[in-house]
Amino acid sequence: MAETTYLEAIRQALFEEMERDESVFLLGEDIGAYGGAFKVTDGLLDRFGERRVIDTPISEAGFVGAAAGAAHMGMRPVVEMQFIDFISCAYDILTNYVATSRYRAMLPCPIVVRGPSGGYVRGGPFHSQNPEAAFLHTPGLKIVYPATASDAKGLLKAAIRDDDPVLFFEHKYLYRRIKEDLPDGDHIVPIGKARVAREGKDLSIITYAATVWKALEAAEQLEKEDGLSVEIVDLRSLLPMDDAAIVETVKKTNRVMVVHEDTRTGGVAGEVAARINEQAFEWLDAPILRVTAADVPLPYSPPLEDYVLPQTADIVGVARKLAAY
Amino acid sequence: MRLTRSLEERLVNLYRQTKVVGGLFRSLGQEADAVGSAFALERRDVLSPLIRNLGSMLVKGAQPAEIIRQYMAKGDSPTRGRELNIHYGDLERGFIGQISHLGDMVPVMTGVTLSFKLRGESRVGLVYVGDGATSTGAFHEGINFAAVQRCPLVVIVENNGYAYSTPLSRQTAAAELKDKALAYGVPGVRADGNDVLAVYDVTREAVDRARRGEGVTLIELMTYRRKGHAEHDNQSYVPPGEIDRWERENDPIDRYLRVLTDELEFEEAEIAAVDARVKEEVDVATDAAEASPMPEPTDALVGIYADPPRMEPLWYRAGIRSAVDAHERAVGWGVFNG
Numbered sequence: 319m320a321e322t323t324y325l326e327a328i329r330q331a332l333f334e335e336m337e338r339d340e341s342v343f344l345l346g347e348d349i350g351a352y353g354g355a356f357k358v359t360d361g362l363l364d365r366f367g368e369r370r371v372i373d374t375p376i377s378e379a380g381f382v383g384a385a386a387g388a389a390h391m392g393m394r395p396v397v398e399m400q401f402i403d404f405i406s407c408a409y410d411i412l413t414n415y416v417a418t419s420r421y422r423a424m425l426p427c428p429i430v431v432r433g434p435s436g437g438y439v440r441g442g443p444f445h446s447q448n449p450e451a452a453f454l455h456t457p458g459l460k461i462v463y464p465a466t467a468s469d470a471k472g473l474l475k476a477a478i479r480d481d482d483p484v485l486f487f488e489h490k491y492l493y494r495r496i497k498e499d500l501p502d503g504d505h506i507v508p509i510g511k512a513r514v515a516r517e518g519k520d521l522s523i524i525t526y527a528a529t530v531w532k533a534l535e536a537a538e539q540l541e542k543e544d545g546l547s548v549e550i551v552d553l554r555s556l557l558p559m560d561d562a563a564i565v566e567t568v569k570k571t572n573r574v575m576v577v578h579e580d581t582r583t584g585g586v587a588g589e590v591a592a593r594i595n596e597q598a599f600e601w602l603d604a605p606i607l608r609v610t611a612a613d614v615p616l617p618y619s620p621p622l623e624d625y626v627l628p629q630t631a632d633i634v635g636v637a638r639k640l641a642a643y
Numbered sequence: 644m645r646l647t648r649s650l651e652e653r654l655v656n657l658y659r660q661t662k663v664v665g666g667l668f669r670s671l672g673q674e675a676d677a678v679g680s681a682f683a684l685e686r687r688d689v690l691s692p693l694i695r696n697l698g699s700m701l702v703k704g705a706q707p708a709e710i711i712r713q714y715m716a717k718g719d720s721p722t723r724g725r726e727l728n729i730h731y732g733d734l735e736r737g738f739i740g741q742i743s744h745l746g747d748m749v750p751v752m753t754g755v756t757l758s759f760k761l762r763g764e765s766r767v768g769l770v771y772v773g774d775g776a777t778s779t780g781a782f783h784e785g786i787n788f789a790a791v792q793r794c795p796l797v798v799i800v801e802n803n804g805y806a807y808s809t810p811l812s813r814q815t816a817a818a819e820l821k822d823k824a825l826a827y828g829v830p831g832v833r834a835d836g837n838d839v840l841a842v843y844d845v846t847r848e849a850v851d852r853a854r855r856g857e858g859v860t861l862i863e864l865m866t867y868r869r870k871g872h873a874e875h876d877n878q879s880y881v882p883p884g885e886i887d888r889w890e891r892e893n894d895p896i897d898r899y900l901r902v903l904t905d906e907l908e909f910e911e912a913e914i915a916a917v918d919a920r921v922k923e924e925v926d927v928a929t930d931a932a933e934a935s936p937m938p939e940p941t942d943a944l945v946g947i948y949a950d951p952p953r954m955e956p957l958w959y960r961a962g963i964r965s966a967v968d969a970h971e972r973a974v975g976w977g978v979f980n981g
Contacts, residue, residue, distance in 0.1 A: 343761065369761055375791060380750045380784025387754025390739065393761070395754075411781065414744050415751065421947050422726045423740040457947050457954075481949035 322500045325493040327467040328358055328432075330500075331474035332396065336366055339394060342478055343370040345381045346398030355400045356434055356493060378407035385429040386416050386483075394478055399433030402487060403447040416483045417458030430477045432486035435463070436528055436579055437611075437627055439491055442618035448527070448580035448611075453485055454557055454589065460509055461557040463487040465530035467498050469554055472507030480509060489528045496531070510555045512563035518549030521573035521640050524564060524590055526553040529577045529609075529628055536633035546641055556586055564590060565598045572603040573640050577633055582610040604643035609636050644674040644839065644896050645921045647698040650707050653925050654714055658874055662933070663714045665727045670695035672837070672869035675895030676801055678702055679842030680769065680864075683850050684737070689755055690769040691739045691748040695801065695868070697729050699771065704736040705729075707928035718938030725943075745776035749785030749798065756794035756853075767853045769797045769846070775806025777820055786859065790827040793858035797849040800861065801836065803868035808880040824861035836864030837895040840902065867893065 322330065336342045343366075344359060350373040353360030363371040374381040378399065385395035399405050405412070412431070419427040437446035453459050460482055464470040470488065477484035515530055516537055523533045530552045537548035551567050553560065568574055574594060576587035587608040594606055609628045617623055651669050658667045670677065677698035681690060684703075692699045697710065712720035714728055721731040722740075732740035739755065741748050752770035759766040776782050777800055789796045800820045804811055817823060824831025830852075834845040842864060849860035867889040871878045878886070903909040944954040956962075 372792075375784070375788055377784035377788060379747075379781050380753070380788045383747060383750025383781065383785060384754030384757055384788055387739075387751040387756075388758040388761075389754070390734065390751075391755055391758035393758045410744055411747055411750065415742055415747050418742070420949070422722055422730070422742075423732050424722070424946070425732065425734070425739070426949065460948075 321497040322467050323494050323497045324467045324470050324488070325356065325358060327471035327500060328474055328488060329360070329362070331471045331478070332359065332362060333365070334504075335475055335478045336362070336370060339478075341392060342394040342396065343372065344396050344398065345372050345374055345385055347374055347376060347400045349373060349398050354398060356490065358488075359398065378404050379411050382408040382429070382431060383411045383415065385431075386411065386419065386427050389427045389429045390419070390425050394428055396430045396432065396478060399431060401445050402433035402435040402449060403444045405431065405433065405449055405485075406452070409452070412453070412459070412483070412485075413456045417456045419458075420482065421458060426481055427483050428481050429483050430474070430486055431483070432474070432488060434490035434493070435487040436489040436491055437616050437623060438528060440618060440620060440623060441616075443615040446616040446623075448487070448578070450485070450487055450556055451580055451585050454586060458483070459557060460484040460555070461487070462509055462555045463489070463527045464507075464554055465489070465492070465515070465527050465552050467496060468500055468505070469507050469513070469552075471500060472505045473509065473554065475504070476506050476509050479506075484509065487527065491528050492531075507554070510558040510560060512560035513552045513554055514549065514563075514567070515552040516548065516550040518547040519571060520547045521575070521637060522549045522551060522567040522571045523575055523577055523633065523637070524551045524553065524567065525577040526556065526586075527579060529579050532628065532630045533577055533633055535630045536637060539630070539634055540637055544638065544641070546637065548637065559589070559593070561593055561597060564593060568594055568598040569601045572601055573643070574602070575607040575609060575633075575636055575640055577609045577628060579611055579627060581613045582608060583613050585610055604640055607636050607640050609633050644678050644698060644899065645917060646701055646707070646924065647674045647678065648896060649921050649925050650701075650710060650928075651697065653929055654711065655874065657711065657715065657929070664716045665714070667714065667874040668694045668728060668872075669870035669874070670697055672889055672894060673801065673803055673866040674698050675839035675899070676799070676836035676842050676864040676866055677771070679839040680799055680846040680862075683843050683846035684767065684769060686737065687765075688767045688769065688850070689734070689737045689739060689752075691732075691741060691752050691771065692729065693741055693748070693771040693773060693776075693801070694729065695773070695803070696771045700729060700738050703738045705733075705738070707925055708931045711928055711932035712935050715932055715935070716937065717932060717935040718942065719935050723942060724938035744781070746772060746779030746781035746785070748772070749776075749782050750788065751785075752796055753785045753789040753792070753794055756789065756796040757792055759795055760792065765854055767795045767797065767850050769799065769850070771799045771801055773806060774800060774802045774804070774811050774820060775809065775814055777823060778814055786827050786829075786861065790829045790859045793856065795853035795856070796859045797846065797853055798859065798861045799846070800863045801866060802863055803866045805868050805872075805881075807872040807876070819863065821861060821863040827859070827861070829859040829861055831861045831863065833863040833865065836866035837893050837898060839895060839899050866895075
């Protein structure tokens, strides 16, 4: 069986869910004839027609709001942000309208908002963002951010079937760089469950998205050069967060670092550290350390971007410090 | 219109007795545009009211007791005490609750009507906004997308002269709000919002047009807000005499009563019977709402997600029924003693 890329896995999920359920339809900029800025929706217009693959005006608040209204009436809209950076244009409607609709008005709002996220691609400040933490703070939303092709497919299918709004972050660096054999059949990955990406016993790296791969590289190097056995937990879902998986790895290795590509202050790592503090403090043998982007807008020039974003060498260095504590 | 006004007057009484725990919003003097327009819809159609469109909800079957329970924050209110005033909806009866962020309901109703179009249903959506909301990005994005998709949507701009204290002249440089329709390539019409029959006619035409698949219509209804933004607002910014003039010369209920008696030859007694029936209805609703329980504090943790349906209490609140009762509170917290 041919290996499938992360990008192709997302397209497969959209295709299969649209085949399965007539109420699933797509909204977004340039997703029809053009097939999307990254060609994620390529071919879907031909298969499903322009009633179900709708090119929108440039109006993120408008079409996210429209998705919410259609979802109230029993549809299952999947919205593409051309770049996830533009989700901030829909922040009001997502946080005030979509996230609250079940609670304040008993109105289900099963929409998915997905889009290419993340850096390492020389995209500059407005085509490289990781805005997941901006939404982590909003009860009523769910947030997933897969690192593998298999999880991308399984989580997107789960997100489309979920009865609540799901923000689905896709890492554009991974789109065509990783591939794997996907499981056969109706492959669903449940939202809210982390995955152990690598078993280990000396220290744990809790991470998600592209930095899972950086952490895996670091773990190989640490094993070879230092004889350290590193466990890697890929959160996959950020909201709800898998507390049980986090606590389990803390109890196993007693040394934890959290790695993410997003900026540091107010990032997901702080939330993970707070949860460990509340639920597993007595199992820690060392402080929880963070490897993140520096607190700056992501610059364009390669030496600047490489300096700001977390790199494998950063993870190796911090892991050595943690192991030696 | 009579029910709208009487119900709001009752809410004022309850507000003054501090039984309404939040703000109170009146539609005094603009009842005709909500009521006349909502009557132009069929039962299967869906509307989204704004804060001065209580009348449209009553036409759609909202019950006075529900409204009073909402205002009194009761546990058996339609939102179980989670939301305020007329911020609630019911898809069965065909109305969707608004949020406070003005303009946001326009794209939402674009989506509601997009679903009608995608499924080939012969249904129409109606969204109300005020003059102030026409300045928002959401208004523009929503109506623009609906126009492109030829959604069966009617947008009513209720021009009552003020957005909180801001007069229309500081809201827009446009001569008439209906002219905004031009930019979206949809028809824009203006009508006398205090003539309930004119409101019905102009809305009916737009609804029929939408149902025929001809897309969006923007209707500007001219009216006047005789009360403040909410009950606390003293309207110091209103030129002297303006409110009195509208009350004296252009009250929508007075105008309709004249039509009923002068043109349609209704007897005084028949009108008095309607008034008596409305009073009875509001009395019964008030008694029912007053007897309703307040919500259980832990109900606050229910219903954020379909799964899980209930959040776990924070550990320091576990087992405590009411955090408020268990708390040491300084006398006067949350109370204004001025």
